[in-house]
Amino acid sequence: xxxxxxxxxxxxxxxxxxxxxxxxxxxxxxxxxxxxxxxxxxxxxxxxxxxxxxxxxxxxxxxxxxxxxxxxxxxxxxxxxxxxxxxxxxxxxxxxxxxxxxxxxxxxxxxxxxxxxxxxxxxxxxxxxxxxxxxxxxxxxxxxxxxxxxxxxxxxxxxxxxxxxxxxxxxxxxxxxxxxxxxxxxxxxxxxxxxxxxxxxxxxxxxxxxxxxxxxxxxxxxxxxxxxxxxxxxxxxxxxxxxxxxxxxxxxxxxxxxxxxxxxxxxxxxxxxxxxxxxxxxxxxxxxxxxxx
Amino acid sequence: xxxxxxxxxxxxxxxxxxxxxxxxxxxxxxxxxxxxxxxxxxxxxxxxxxxxxxxxxxxxxxxxxxxxxxxxxxxxxxxxxxxxxxxxxxxxxxxxxxxxxxxxxxxxxxxxxxxxxxxxxxxxxxxxxxxxxxxxxxxxxxxxxxxxxxxxxxxxxxxxxxxxxxxxxxxxxxxxxxxxxxxxxxxxxxxxxxxxxxxxxxxxxxxxxxxxxxxxxxxxxxxxxxxxxxxxxxxxxxxxxxxxxxxxxxxxxxxxxxxxxxxxxxxxxxx
Numbered sequence: 348x349x350x351x352x353x354x355x356x357x358x359x360x361x362x363x364x365x366x367x368x369x370x371x372x373x374x375x376x377x378x379x380x381x382x383x384x385x386x387x388x389x390x391x392x393x394x395x396x397x398x399x400x401x402x403x404x405x406x407x408x409x410x411x412x413x414x415x416x417x418x419x420x421x422x423x424x425x426x427x428x429x430x431x432x433x434x435x436x437x438x439x440x441x442x443x444x445x446x447x448x449x450x451x452x453x454x455x456x457x458x459x460x461x462x463x464x465x466x467x468x469x470x471x472x473x474x475x476x477x478x479x480x481x482x483x484x485x486x487x488x489x490x491x492x493x494x495x496x497x498x499x500x501x502x503x504x505x506x507x508x509x510x511x512x513x514x515x516x517x518x519x520x521x522x523x524x525x526x527x528x529x530x531x532x533x534x535x536x537x538x539x540x541x542x543x544x545x546x547x548x549x550x551x552x553x554x555x556x557x558x559x560x561x562x563x564x565x566x567x568x569x570x571x572x573x574x575x576x577x578x579x580x581x582x583x584x585x586x587x588x589x590x591x592x593x594x595x596x597x598x599x600x601x602x603x604x605x606x607x608x609x610x611x612x613x614x615x616x617x618x619x620x621x622x623x624x625x626x627x628x629x630x631x632x633x634x635x636x637x638x639x640x
Numbered sequence: 641x642x643x644x645x646x647x648x649x650x651x652x653x654x655x656x657x658x659x660x661x662x663x664x665x666x667x668x669x670x671x672x673x674x675x676x677x678x679x680x681x682x683x684x685x686x687x688x689x690x691x692x693x694x695x696x697x698x699x700x701x702x703x704x705x706x707x708x709x710x711x712x713x714x715x716x717x718x719x720x721x722x723x724x725x726x727x728x729x730x731x732x733x734x735x736x737x738x739x740x741x742x743x744x745x746x747x748x749x750x751x752x753x754x755x756x757x758x759x760x761x762x763x764x765x766x767x768x769x770x771x772x773x774x775x776x777x778x779x780x781x782x783x784x785x786x787x788x789x790x791x792x793x794x795x796x797x798x799x800x801x802x803x804x805x806x807x808x809x810x811x812x813x814x815x816x817x818x819x820x821x822x823x824x825x826x827x828x829x830x831x832x833x834x835x836x837x838x839x840x841x842x843x844x845x846x847x848x849x850x851x852x853x854x855x856x857x858x859x860x861x862x863x864x865x866x867x868x869x870x871x872x873x874x875x876x877x878x879x880x881x882x883x884x885x886x887x888x889x890x891x892x893x894x895x896x897x898x899x900x901x902x903x904x905x906x907x908x909x910x911x
Contacts, residue, residue, distance in 0.1 A: 507761040515756035518744055521733035522803065525705045526757050527725015573787035575748045 360599035367598045373487040374551070374604070378590045380499040381547045382560060386586030387506055388544055389565035390578050391537060394517045396444050398562040400437050400538075403451035405545045407433035407458035409554035412479050412546075413465035422479070423494045426546040433458065434542030438535045462554075482553035482605030491550065498547045502540045513537060514575065551590070552605045559609040560586050567616040570623030585615050656719055658683050658728075658811045658843040659704060664713030666699055673699055674869045677713070679862065683810065683841040686834065686857050688848055688874075691864035697847045698734070700864065701813050704845070705731060718810060725757065730804035730842075732814040735793065744788045746799040750774050753806030774802040778832055794825025801832060805842075812836070814846040818853055826853040833857075851878065852899035878902070 392401055411429020412422045433454060441447025466476045487495070506513075515523040516530040524530050541561075548557045568581035593608030659681040666673045673696030681687060689697050702708040703715055706722040715722050717729060750771045755764040775784045778798040783791060788799070797817050804812060812833070818826045834857040837844050848854065851861075851874070861877045863870045865886035870877050877883075878900055883891040891904040 508759055510761065511752075511756050511758050515752045519749065519752055519756075521736075522731055522753070523756070524707060525725075525729075525731040525733070526753075527706075527723075528757055573745055574785075575744060 357601045359596065362599055364599060371594060371598050373489065373492045375591065375594050377487045377492045377495040378551050378594050378604075379587055380496050381544070381551055382586040382590035383583055384499045384502045384506075384544050385548055385560035386564050386583030387503065387579065388541060389561050389563075389582045389586060390568070390575075391513065391517055392541070392561050393565045393569060395534075395537070397541070398558060399448055400441070400451050401541065401545060401558055401561045403455040403458070404430055404433040404437065404542055405549060405554045405557040406455045406462070408542070408546050408549050409479055410458040410461040410465065412549060412554075413462040413469070413476075416471065416476075416479070417465045417469045421494075423491060423498075423546070423550060426549055427498075427543065429458070430542035430546040431539060434538040434545075435535070438538030442531070442534070478553065478603070479549065480553050480555050482551065482556060482603040482608075487550070495547050495550060498543050502543050502547075505536070505540055509533060509536060518575075552593075552608050553603070556605045556609050559605075559612040560590065563612045563616050564589070567612075567619040570616075570619040571626070585612070589615065657681055657716075658685075658718060659845070660714075660716045660719075661703075662714045664703070664715055665711045666696060666703060666708070667711040674864055677869050677871075679871060681811070681843050681845070683843055684837045686837055686844045686846070686854070686859045687862060688846050688851065688854055688858045688860075689862045689864060690848065690851060692866065695864045695866060697864050698815055700862075701731075701815055701845070701847060704811075704813060705729060727807040728810045730807065730809035730812045732797070732800045732804045732812070732817050734815040735797065735800075735817070735819050745785050746775065746780055746788055746791070746795075746802075747771055747784045749788060749799055750803045750806065753803035770806070774805055775799075777805065778802040792825070793821050794828055797821065797825070797829050798832065801829070801836075805836070808840075809842060811843045811845065814844065814848075816847055816849065818848055818850050823853070826850065830854050830857060851902075855899060874900075 392398060408426045408430035411432075412426035414429070415422045415425025418425075436454065437447060437450060441450045462479070466479075469476065512523070512528050513533050513536075515526070516528055516533045520530050544561070545557055548560050552560065564582040564585035565578060567585055568578040572578050572581060589608050589612035592611050593604050596607040596611075597604035657680040659679065661677050661679040664677040664679075665675040679687075689700060691697055699708055703710055704717070704722060706724040706726060717726055751767060753774075754767050754770050758764060772781070772784075775781050778801050780795065780798045780802055783795055788796065791799070800817070801812075801814075804814075814833070817829055817833075821829065830853050833844050833846070836842050846854065851858075855874060858874060860871060861874050863877050863883070863886060865883075867888050868886050870882060870886060878893050880891060880893045883893060883902065889904065891902060894901045894903060
C-alpha cells in the first residue's frame, strides 16, 4: 500500500494479515453473534419506532460500563445493569411515542454525563475509556467472549419464543389486544431484550455507534422488501456483513473497528435506498397477477 | 360481490343470542356513558351503532371484547361471560393509515389473525392454505403480496375483514369500517359483510357515522347519545321525535329517495 499525503496505510493495511487474524478471532466470533441478534431485533426497533430509545439506552449502558471500569468490576455486567435500568424505565413509562421520546431525551444526557464523570475519575488505560464510546480496536478476551455469546443466546432464544405475538403486538396493536395478547408485557420483555443486545453491542462497536447495528439494517431492508420474512432475513444479513466486514477491514489498521462497521452499514443503506426509489418510480405496487395455484 | 338470497334466521340451528347485554351500564368516574342497556343479538343480525363522538360507541365494543368491564349489568357472548381473546369474536379496528414501510403484506396481516397469538417457533399446519382461503373470501387475492401501505382504503378494509374472520367468529365487531372510503368502496365493504352474515350466520355490529351505505342491509340500530340509548329498527329510531329526545335539542330527520339526512346536529359540540 503506497502512502501519499495522509498515511492511508494506517487505515487500510493487510500486512501480516494471517497472524493478525488469529488475534482477532474472538472479536470476529463475538462480533458476528452480536450482529446476528441485532439484525434480528432491528425490524422491531423500526416498527415499534424505537431508534431514539436505542440511542438513549446505549448512553445509560455506557454509564454503567464506565462505572464498572472505575470500580474495577466487570464492564459487561456494568453495561448490562445500565442497559436494563434504562430499558425498564423507557418500557414502563414511555408507552406512547411522545412520552417515550421526551423521557429518552431526559435520560440520555444524564447517562452520558455520569459516564463522563466515571471515566474522568478512572486512572487506567485510556484505550479502555474511549473503547466504550467508540468501539474496541481489537481483542476480546475469552471470558468476555463467553459472556457476549451467552447474552446473544438468551436474546435469540426468547425472541424465538415470543416472535409471533411480538410481531402481532408491534404492527397491529389494536387487534393484538382484542385477540387477548398482553401487549404491555410483551413491550417490557422486548425492551429488556433490546437492553441486553445493546449492552453486548457496546462491547464491540461502542455506545455512540450502536444504531448502525440496530436501526440501519432494517431501515435498509425495508427499502427493498415488503415481506416481513424477507425484511428480517435481509436485516440479519446486512448487520452481519457490516460487522464481519468491518472487523476484517479493521484488522491491519490502527483505527477502531467502528468506522468500518458504520461505513459498510451506511453504504448498504444507500444502495438499498437507491433501489427503493427506483422501485417506487416503476410502481412498487405493480400488482402481481392473481395467484395461479 | 354477488348478494345471495336472504335466508330466514330460522335456518341457523343455534337460535340462542350471539351477544347479550342485560341492564348494562358503563361509567367512567362521574361520566355516565350509557345505562340500562338491554340487547339480544341473533345469529346473522346486522346492528348499526350510531351516535356522536364520545358517547361510548367504541367503549361498547371494548366491553364486548372483554377489555373494559361494565360498571353494572351482564354481557355474554354465546351464553358465556365475555373474555379477552375470545375466538367467537372478530374485530375490525378503526382505520389507521398503515405506513408503506411497515414491512407487511395483506398476506402477513391475515396470517397474524390465524396464528399471531401463538408462542414458540413451530409452524402452524395449514396456516398458508387458511390465509389463501380468507383472502379469496374477501376478494383480496390479486393484491395479497403488495405492500399494505400502498393499498387503497377499501382494499385495506377487505384485508382487515379477512383477518377478523380468521377464527371463524360468530360475531364481527367493526369500528368505523366505512370511514374515508368513497361510495363505491363503502358499498363493496357493506356487501361483503352482508354476504358473510347471510351465508355464515355471523352477526355484525358496526359502529358508524354513515347510515346511508348500510341502510339497505341493517336490521336494527342502536343509537348511543348523550341523553340515553335507544334500540330499534331504523324506521323506529331514525325519526325527528326520537333523535330530538336523545339529543335534547331540535333534530330533523329528512328522508329522500337517496337516503336519510339528519339535520340540526352540526350545532352540537361533538360534531
